[in-house]
Amino acid sequence: MTYLADRLVKTFPGVRALDGATLRLQPGSVHALLGENGAGKSTLIKIMTGVLRPDGGRILVPRDDAGAHGKEPGPATDLVKGPSDTDAGLHEVRFSGPQDAQRAGIGVVHQERNLIPAFSVAENIALQSTPRRRGLVDRAAMRELARGCLDRLGVRLDVDRPVSALSVAQMQLVEIAKALATDSRVLLLDEPTASLTAEETEHLFGVVRRLRDEGRAVVLVSHKLEEVFAVADTVTVLRDGRSVAEAHPLADYTQEEIVNLMVGRAHAARRLDKAPVAPGTAPALRLDGVATALGHRDVSLSVRPGEILGLYGLVGAGRSELARAVLGLHPVTAGTVQVHGRPTRITSVGQALHRHRIGYVSENRKEEGVFLQQPLTRNVAVTVWNRLSRAGLIRDRDERDLLTTYQERLGIRLSGPAQLAGQLSGGNQQKISLAKWLAADCDILIIDEPTVGIDVRTKAAFHELIVHLASDGLAILLISSDLPEMVTLADRVLVMRDYRLTGEVANDTHDYDSTSRAIGHLLHAAAV
Amino acid sequence: MSRPPHAPPSPPAASDAALPAPDPAVPVPVRALPLWANPRLGLLVLLVILVVVFSSLRSEFLNTSLTLEPMQADLSVTVVVGLAQLSVLSLGHMNLAVGRIAAVSAFAMGWAYDKLSVPLPVGLLIGLAVGALVGAAAGWTIQATGVNSFVVTLALDFGLVGLVSLLYSGVGDGVAFHVHPAGMDSLRNDTFSDYCTGSVCGPPVPLIVPIALVAALAVGLLFRYARLGREILMTGSGLKAAELSGIPTARRVVQAHSLSGLLAALAGFLLAINNGAFSADIGSQFLLPSFLGPVLGGTLLAGGAVSVIGTVLGAAITEVIQTGLTLLQFQVEKLKIFIGLVLLAALSLDRVRHVVAERRGGGA
Amino acid sequence: AGCAKKSDTHSAAGHGLSAAKVGVALVPGGPHPYFQPWKPTLQKAKTDFGLGQVTFNETSGWDQTTQNSVLKSLAAHGYNAFGVFGVSPDNINSTFSDLKRQGFHVASLGSCPAGSTDEADFCLSTDVEQAAYKAAKAAIAAMGGHGKLVHLTGNKTDSNTARREAGVAKAVAETGGKVTLVQTVTDIDTDLQTAQKAVADLLAAKGSAIGGIVNTAYNPAVASAAAVKKAGLPIKVVAIDDDPTILADIKDGSVTASVVQNPVGQAYVGSYVLMKLAGGCTMRTPGLTVDSGSFVVTSANVGTYDNDRQAKTAQLKKDFDGSYLSCAA
Amino acid sequence: MTTLTPPERRPRLPRLPERIAGTETTLAALAVAGYVVLAATTHGAVVSGGTLTAIFQFLAVPMVIGLSQMAVLSVGQMNLGVGVLTGFCAMVCAWLMVAAGLPAWLAVAGALLTGAAIGLVNGLLVVLTRINGFVVTLATMTIIDGLRYGVHGTATYQGYSHRLVSLGQGSVLGVPTVFLAAVAIAILVAFFFRSVPLGRRLLASGGNPLAARLSGVSNDRSLVVAHLVSGLLAGAAGVMVVALSGSVNATIGDDLLLPSFAAPIIGGVALAGGVVSVLGTCLAALIIRLVDVAQAQYSINPDWVDLIVGAVVLGAVLITQLRRPRAGGTP
């Protein structure tokens, strides 16, 4: 009674995304699917849900499910070879589209958002499984269904709100609820927790365990190994499109071993030694009693060249908005912003970039970080065109050189300079959106959630990079909801709650336990 | 330009190709495509085929003075009109007022020639300035109010219709200026073959063609190599991302629309030259051709990608179809039916070529 | 530098041609009922005068650019004499001079170029202003010489429309204030439904006050006739042309009168003169404007008006032979 | 650009239904205000039966045409052929009665069928050739234009089925029947997009094609259906013209293209697709209609009419826009 993706092969122009990857699912188990950015996890999931067609390999589902839908090339025993064919009662299926996968009992949460912005929460959740009465949409039943699913996740949400009005985190939860609504025997979750808070994640895992106990198979893709080990039973590891570990009990491995499997060689988590900032240095960016129309009250902070100032808080705390206010995207109603000691009023990102050398790496990669429909060259060069252009004209070669520089420096996996940013895997897109700012060589860099959905090795690379940037004399304001990351990188950590700063933690020891305790205390302390 | 025009559909994503929001996951063959699969080349081949077909059906099609030269003259107008639309399509906007902007500018030019009796180039500059200003006004309204460009330019169109006839009735009787500034007639009637050094004469190309060519070249350079043009394209492919990359999007919107107005004015000038008078009905037929050229050429209504060469070829194809079928002497209903059919056939052919290219090149 | 311009001396394509060598093309501005009589008349002329090839091409679609290319393509086909209803009176002169420069003979039929000059060999058309004037007169007469008059017409960016408005204004002025022109509605000829809407609004707004409606475009005429009939108002409607629909309306009284023009005469005499010119004759006064005549048709003469018109046509032919053309015998 | 600034903290964006509702209430207010002003300044002329009848009789076709355009806008497509198609269906309907001598009801059915069939062809062409719907409908528009003229040349059909015409020009309890028909159609369309699964799928495809596909919606089918509905509605509009006017010719529909876009877009329908508003479209049509009426009432100099129309169009949209917090995305 297993579901089996057998030696799948998938090639995209220039990239072999999958190269004989195998995924074997047992009902009643939580199965971790791990791999670096670009390893092929999402591609595998897209094939198993009929979104993409494999160039090679087969998908086998239990006979009774196979019966549920259209084309069947006949019993699997026709093409007997390899270990998989010992599975009795399996049928090969070819999904002609997502509908088929649904009918075969496979539900999914894709990595990228897939909601209809104009539709209400309920309408989105019920999209695949719309309740009908006499052939017409039964709105009452639809709301019921939606509420049911959201309650299972322990989420309070007005089901009549359009999703376009929801936060990133809320959208994520709606996606999951939508998958639950299909009530399928196999549930594939592609990085569901990327933008969730700790509580929300815990709730989700509660549901996952319940599903497992109901005898369903759940696949979990995540780059956060702690949570993987917390919930998963078995694990499949992908490297360069091949499965290097197939459906092993996760208990057999340590995190270290898993990482080595993904990376392919022993991956030493190097300790980052960062030079402390000379006490005397004047701040590059300084906020004094800043308040904004969005509700920030008397926010004061200062970042010095060579320093990494952490800004920690839960999703919705107002950190990004603060950053955007500094960039002039939201009006600053009170207080002063000083750049290199000079009081300034920044009115646009352009001004921040060209006049004050301030860069902002957005947390919202897809809408604000990269131009999905534009070639990589332009995505990287957009901030420096004024520099590249000779007599107003820009030569492609300069752009290509720029791209290659950062492709090597950040290890970006791409198939060519003309490739569209939308064709990169999530992690590589994030690298592009950072590269753009590195190219602009700013003095002050505001980095917002840099490593959401990024694999361990890349994450480590990002961390080294950020430290190097600081050592090179940049002043860095790091916004992150990832506590370990904070502790690894930040010299000082400010904690924001409800649009106010609740305090500061010096992090000179880089000792996780003490620092995290201090931060946790500030998180739940009353606003000062 | 910034990417192959028809966002090429891979089998699963195919069903989205026709829809506005292009599927980000759609793979684009990077350098895998053979040369013959280049969409522009496809259009070029199509153009050649059409020319061959028509001239084999009707030898008159190759008649220099009666077919080829007039065709080039008309084509110069439609190309510039197409460019006028293209420069806002780059933003994912539309300019429904191209025709009227041309009319207003034509009035300004005619007025300058008639009342101020300025030389030809000066009047042209005045007209271009007027067009650019009107376009900028539209752009400003759009970015300041956030109202859809379609509505703003639609309203502008209505407004200008009235304005134009008010202007003409204001400055005197009639709805046209019949003044012929020096050089206008030779610009209208002459071709380079009329100018000879000794026995060698120029090619049978009307004098106004170079004007359109220069315009096309300039716009091409702008969107391909210039910072301004590229930033406009970036604004078109992602407003938020552009804003957060330090692009002054509001200004870019205004500039793109003002460029559109300027080109519309130029088109108005060229048409006035062809027609021989600056009259109120200039531009009344611009709207559909303005879209036809760019869209045939593979410019997306979604914004973020334009193709100037494509626009020129697209305009040329429509012009050839028009002229060719007119030469075949159909009655009015048949003519229209055939124009539509040939257009569809031509486009489908291009798609077929494209899909084949996908299969061969893409591997997707 | 040493670059000299050729003086364009185009071979005068057709001079001293025998009738059989003359190819006459009649090119209206676009599809319109007014031009329909041209088609049969042209055939008649072909047989009567033994012309070579003849064609009636209405594919200009009311676009001057298209009309120019239609004319050129016809020339490419070997037609050497053209009777043209210019789409845009303001631009048509340059089209004419083009054709003339290439040695073709051109008649401006049905409408003359705007402005004082006419580049065509001659213009044989209704005097648009005169026709509008007559129509308004007829309406005023039917109204009993006093009351409120409304003028419905076409595209306001067409200088013929301006002429029509002038004609109506003239007639109204002559009543010395007894008749007032309360409204002129333009741009309602492109779409019958638009005309019907405009007329409905008009009647709703001032139906009771209006004494007469004078139409100088086809769709408004059809619309106002039907609307007035339906509303049963005592409004006097004066229409234009003699399309079957209009004639029916005249017969049933919903249209008081219609100002009928002479398309047949234009096509018949027009092609005749073109033939003569190609045969070597010349116009005594090049660019002469000749009125092809306009006739007020009422229920009284609806049966017989065509005789007058045929007489007028014959007269026109005589006039050209006698006084306008000079032919080296 | 200000589109980045969220209005104020929570809720970040107003609910979408509210946004549409906002547009609709504003338009309703505008319509009422305009009407009241008209009534006041014309000493109640527009309240008199005759004027009311005229207003609503000639509101019917613009309404249905607006809905026809809205049907394709819902999937992010455009149909440049609506006007010409309306004219063609009207001519077909008249031809069936006059030339083919069929009973009126058969002719009506024939016209509707013609509209739907052509819509279907448009949809299939878009899906099969993957050519931009804008260009496809541009090409088919040229063809239909030829056909429309081919039916009866430049001549006018008149005096067909008197029962149909008297029905079309008649009224029930003082309300013109054509207007009632238009309202009925509007209700059906609203129902289709609100409660019929097929209609929901259209909106899903328009709102986010990728997501729709991943949720098992066939975008191809959505496209075809949208064009079919659009064609059918254009057919209905054609029938209305025939019934209302009592005389039709090949010029019918030439003035309908821009209004067909103006109504839905002023009514708050997104060009990008995924958002429709039947009520908004109808109200916008009414407002545009009131401008015509004003022209007749005040005997406005024709030169000024277009200026006024332009001002009204922009003004209406501006007001609705200012009343609702700006949504993101390119204008």
Ligand SMILES: Nc1ncnc2c1ncn2[C@@H]1O[C@H](COP(=O)(O)OP(=O)(O)OP(=O)(O)O)[C@@H](O)[C@H]1O
């Ligand atoms: N539509 C596409 N066109 C071209 N290449 C693609 C496309 N989708 C994925 N790829 C490539 O296939 C490889 C695998 O991508 P995939 O998204 O499966 O990786 P992933 O394991 O999900 O990475 P991440 O952890 O960042 O999500 C990557 O190199 C990516 O660039």
Ligand SMILES: Nc1ncnc2c1ncn2[C@@H]1O[C@H](COP(=O)(O)OP(=O)(O)OP(=O)(O)O)[C@@H](O)[C@H]1O
């Ligand atoms: N009032 C609100 N209503 C709905 N969503 C909100 C609201 N405020 C914030 N959010 C969502 O929460 C997310 C984080 O909000 P914000 O950026 O203000 O705080 P943050 O601390 O930067 O959060 P993050 O850690 O995600 O950056 C944003 O993506 C936003 O979509």
Ligand SMILES: [Mg+2]
């Ligand atoms: Mg992935």
Ligand SMILES: [Mg+2]
């Ligand atoms: Mg944030």
